[in-house]
Amino acid sequence: MLDGIAYKLFLKWEVNPADIFQRLRSVRASGKLDDNKGFIQWLQYVNKYRAKRGGESWFADYKLVELLRKSKSDAELVTLFQSLRRYPAVKNLADEMQAYMILSSKSSRKIVNREWLKSGESPAQVFNILRLNKQTLSNNPLFIQWLRYTKLYRSKSGGEAFSDVDIFNFLSAETMIRSNRFGTLAESLKGFPDLKPLAKTLLAQLYQRWLKDGFSPLYIANYGMEPAVSKLKNTDPRFAYLKAYTEYYVRHHEKNDLLDIVKKVTTGKELETAIAVASKP
Incomplete structure (x- = not known):
């Protein structure tokens, strides 16, 4: 361990954490790191070093992982990070x-999910x-990996836990349900074959919620939509869900x-007109 002085x-001189790690013989020689006080202290130093230098880019995640990979397998590292x-x-x-390991490779992702x-x-x-509550989801x-984990969790738990509807309810608390952001998010999931059924469920739940809350297609279209509907291309996810909700709204109101x-709408201008007409009392 490092003494206080x-x-x-080291922190005052902004010594690179990798250099300090090489000095800690007890840490490098130990076969177990999760309860090694010297290692915990070193990780605390990494946190303070980053804060002092101005952010996580200083001694980035990949540098930390690659340093530890010299003596530990990915499976051991995942277990270590979970225990820490x-x-x-x-x-x-x-x-x-753990977030870094999820994205670093398919094999490490499997290990993290298993842990x-x-x-x-x-x-x-x-x-x-994964700190997704502090990030943009689109x-x-x-x-995407979180959504795939929910499927693994559901499968292990018997098929009922955290259903697609539960995912909708959970995400609706994290995202403004009345805004077009959720629609864009759900529509974009159709680009992933394994998540396409989930995307359809999320959109169906969204349309039901909007209808229940009395939101017309025009209300949704006007809620922070940039660019305007008339400017949307028919390949835009927003075009797709606005058209689908307008059709859903029309069916419900007979x-x-x-x-x-x-159904025949193919351009943003046509969609804008259809939304205006469909939303009339």
Whole structure:
């Protein structure tokens, strides 16, 4: 372990964590790191070093993992990072390492998922481990992997736990349900074959919620939509869910004379007109 004076001096001089790690013989020689006080202290130093230098890019996650990979397998590292979560002082760093391992390779992703399932981590807990509650979910690879974990968790738990509807209810608390962000998010999932059934369920639940809350297609279209509907291309996810919701809305209100019109919409301008007509009382 580092004594207090050395610790403060290293931090003052902004000594690279990798250089300090090489000095800690007791840490490098130990076969077990999760209860090694010197290793915990070193991780705390990494946190403070990053904060002092201005962010996580200083001694980035990949550098930390690659340093540890010199003496530990990915399976051992995943188990290590999971066990480190019980130490409040380095829990954030342990979570960052797990997120890094999820994206680093297919093999390490399988190991992380297996460790989470073994530890009984629920999808809600994994959502927080990956810090998805603090990130934009659209075009986020961690979010895609989280959705896939929910399927693994459900399968292990007997097929009923955290259903697609549960995913909708969980995400609706994290995302403004009345805004077009959720629609865009759900529609974009259709681009992943294994998540396409989930995307359909999320959109169906979304349309039901909007209808129940009395939101017309025009209300949804006007709620922070940029660019305007008339400018949307028919390949845009927003075009797809707005057209689908307009059709759903028309069916529910039995405006059968408008149904064919909505179905034939192919441009943003046509969609804008169809939405305006369909939303009239």
